[in-house]
Amino acid sequence: MVIPTLAADQRLVECLRALGRQTLADFEIWVVDNSGLNRARRTLESAGLASGIQLIENHENAGFGAAINQAARRSRAEFVATLNDDAEAEPGWLAEMLAALERHPEAGMCAPQVRLAGREALDSAGMLICGDGSSKQRGHLARPQEYGGEAEVLFPSGSAALYRRAVLDDAGLFDEGFFLYCEDTDLGLRARWAGWTGVYAPRAVVRHHYSHSSGRASALKAYHVERNRLFVLVKNFPAPLLCRAPFVTLTRYGWHLYYLLRNRGAAAGFRNEGNSAFQLAWFVARAHAAVLLRLPRLWRERNRIRRTARISAAEFSRLMRRHSISAREVAAL
Numbered sequence: 001m002v003i004p005t006l007a008a009d010q011r012l013v014e015c016l017r018a019l020g021r022q023t024l025a026d027f028e029i030w031v032v033d034n035s036g037l038n039r040a041r042r043t044l045e046s047a048g049l050a051s052g053i054q055l056i057e058n059h060e061n062a063g064f065g066a067a068i069n070q071a072a073r074r075s076r077a078e079f080v081a082t083l084n085d086d087a088e089a090e091p092g093w094l095a096e097m098l099a100a101l102e103r104h105p106e107a108g109m110c111a112p113q114v115r116l117a118g119r120e121a122l123d124s125a126g127m128l129i130c131g132d133g134s135s136k137q138r139g140h141l142a143r144p145q146e147y148g149g150e151a152e153v154l155f156p157s158g159s160a161a162l163y164r165r166a167v168l169d170d171a172g173l174f175d176e177g178f179f180l181y182c183e184d185t186d187l188g189l190r191a192r193w194a195g196w197t198g199v200y201a202p203r204a205v206v207r208h209h210y211s212h213s214s215g216r217a218s219a220l221k222a223y224h225v226e227r228n229r230l231f232v233l234v235k236n237f238p239a240p241l242l243c244r245a246p247f248v249t250l251t252r253y254g255w256h257l258y259y260l261l262r263n264r265g266a267a268a269g270f271r272n273e274g275n276s277a278f279q280l281a282w283f284v285a286r287a288h289a290a291v292l293l294r295l296p297r298l299w300r301e302r303n304r305i306r307r308t309a310r311i312s313a314a315e316f317s318r319l320m321r322r323h324s325i326s327a328r329e330v331a332a333l
Contacts, residue, residue, distance in 0.1 A: 133185075182228035
């Protein structure tokens, strides 16, 4: 169990206390403090939770994926769970995910039912992918009862997930170059190329305080989401889908503008937090420039993924279509 933290505040305490109520007792907890200020140590000691928790303290914010990787490399557990520090797991969370993977040996990733804290609405029931590399939560804002059955999913949200160690051995750990956002999309797609599937466990419930650390529509999030979906695209999309992606992107931008004018969707949320349309355009331009600078590394990664792939490009494309979300839906959320 790996919990990266930046704020290391009361939400972390609530997260850890919820884990203390799990019906499955045989697991270790790694807290990775990215604050650079030893906040987690002070918070855990003041809450009386320091005993039995493995603590890794970074001198600066290493990013979400790097924090997970630090603990995954030190642990020898057969399964690696990831959990945001602002998420509270119900008692059967770990046991239900583990049982789902045992029922589905072909599945290397498990997505729980992630609910929005304080609401009877879903955050995610697995993840979906758009034709331009954007990823969004399956079932976001739906009633939990609408997603009450076990099902195959493309991959889980890294906010709460369970991975087999074998998946990380096959596909590799999180790409630390992403720093923040979409690293779970990249890992999930790499795992799919490696022949693994994902399963959704509806009785494994987590309640998530959405975007507690970085803000729901912050400038930090806007830049990294746009840059990192391009990283995902270059690394993982087969050539025909890669050629089609710019047209899907333009379509999504058009829908963002449409919803912005109606004060809806992600672009409106960005503006309502005090940002301007000019800033948004600047972040988009910066994101594309960052991809050009990193293109040689991304292309090497793309070639490595394809060399070790256990499914064909045609099979991968069918997976993408089966678990897709439209550009309009992405802009509306």
